[in-house]
Amino acid sequence: MDFSLTDEQNMLIRTTRAFVEQELFPYEAEVERTGELRPDLVEEIKAKAIAAGLYAANMPEEAGGAGLDTVSWVLYEKELSRANYALHWTCVARPSNILMACTPEQRERYLYPTVRGERSDCLAMTEPEAGSDVRSMKCSAVKDGDDWVINGTKHFISHADVADFVILFAASGVEETPRGPKKLITAFLIDKGTPGFEVLPGYENVSHRGYKNSILRFENCRVPSSQVLGEVHKGFEVANDWLGPTRLQVAAGCLGRAERALDLALQWAATRKQFGQQIGKFQGVSFKLADMATRYKAAEMLTLNAAWKADQGAMTDEDAAMAKLFASEMLAFVTDEALQIHGGMGLMSELPLERLWRDARIERIWEGTSEIQRHIISRALLRPLGA
Known part of the structure; x- marks a missing residue:
């Protein structure tokens, strides 16, 4: 199998990551502190996202979107999700694909204005x-x-x-x-x-x-x-017809936040010293990092495999359920271990870890709980056997 990304996909990753770090990261502390997203800030970032071609990029070209294939869309979602959810979702909106079911008259009133950022x-x-x-x-x-x-x-x-x-x-x-x-x-x-x-x-x-x-x-x-x-x-x-990939969106978002938590844990383990050496040299920490990285990579493979199958018209409910289930539970594990590696500092609001840890909890509930995903998977396994 060819796991390499195209030049266009690598450019999409770089562009989206740079936008997130330059335009979204600086406002995370404000949103976390106030619990609010200023309307003027939304409009400011939205304008920049539209100019960068990142706004409504999930939508088909015929509707005015970027027309990303599923793999590219998952990579894009992963990068956006490294930031505070309110910032990336509200300011770099992805309209519901269900709007593609609109009649011609409805498209003029709802679909196109939403893709242009005039409505939500x-x-x-x-x-x-x-x-x-x-x-x-x-x-x-x-x-x-x-x-x-x-x-x-x-x-x-x-x-x-x-x-x-x-x-x-x-x-x-x-x-x-x-x-x-x-x-x-x-x-x-x-x-x-x-x-x-x-x-x-x-x-x-x-x-x-x-x-x-x-x-x-x-x-x-x-x-x-x-x-x-x-x-x-x-x-x-x-x-x-139109909401099938939503669980892949959740899985991709879990990948983005898990990657950020893992990066923070790696940096801390490589620089924090106790008993005269970096804590990453202690087996108790190094084995945590190994488990975190392995689970992250497995979730990434499940998610990208499901996205690739979607592009071939072969993705099943089981594929999407496996990706969502494993990625959301992986995120819970990675953020918890990253916080543990940081010790007391992990719970302080000066670092984004406590937010990533809190935010991870909802991913096992919305868009179908972990129990629902397991039901979908087990039913797919048993159905061919008549059970």
Whole structure:
């Protein structure tokens, strides 16, 4: 197998890494301290990201994006993720690929302005009683003439506080199946400010300071049928068509932060002295570094292999689940060991390690918990055997 990167991919890595270090790293301490991302700072960095060709680079060329192949996109995500999450996600936005399902009219109103940085989106699936079990969602959409009337609540909705519109998934009907009734789901595009749609502050989170979650409340919110994204009752099909690589995005982000934590641990082990020598010479530290590097490399291989298969049209749910599962658990291990190598200094806010350690915890939960990933993997293994 050829593991070498193209000249274009190496240039993408260098460009993105330089941007992160020059434009994002300097503001990490401010965001961590205040828990806020200044609007003027967002606009300043966004303009620089657009000029550098890094904004909305995940989107296809036909939509105005960079049209990166999956491997290149994963490499790009890895580099961006070395920085504070709020900074890289809000200032160097990657719109949801599900917007590619827009009609021509919807593309003019939602897709293209979002890719240009004039508007921003958020995705709303999770509810207080519907997390991993999306089919149990209670937020409903009922047809009334040419309109749909939406009622219900969503929560844990990332960056809804700054988004201009929401991509909402709601239960729109029921179909009978051999296993009993099953809810039908429809996706909608709903502008912030639509009567009956309210965005409320979410919960305080130990991970990713500055990157907020919100509660969305819909009370007799009326939207025209022209706001349906994709086909009526086909919301899951739309999501499956366009959201497949999302778990690779999480895996790539874990790689970026793990690499930063490992680099910090290596520098500390090579320069910190105790008992007359560098602590990296002690087996208790050197073996930690070896285990960290090995797990990191294994996660990188799993992620890049899944990305390569995606480019060949051969990636399975099992591939993406393995990458997300292993990379997120690897990040937890690497950040914890890096902090341990630093001793007391690892927990001090003067270093980014305590943030990397805190931020790592959410990766085993969102975009499908580790338990869900293990379910996907085991089901794929057993299905051919009829189990």
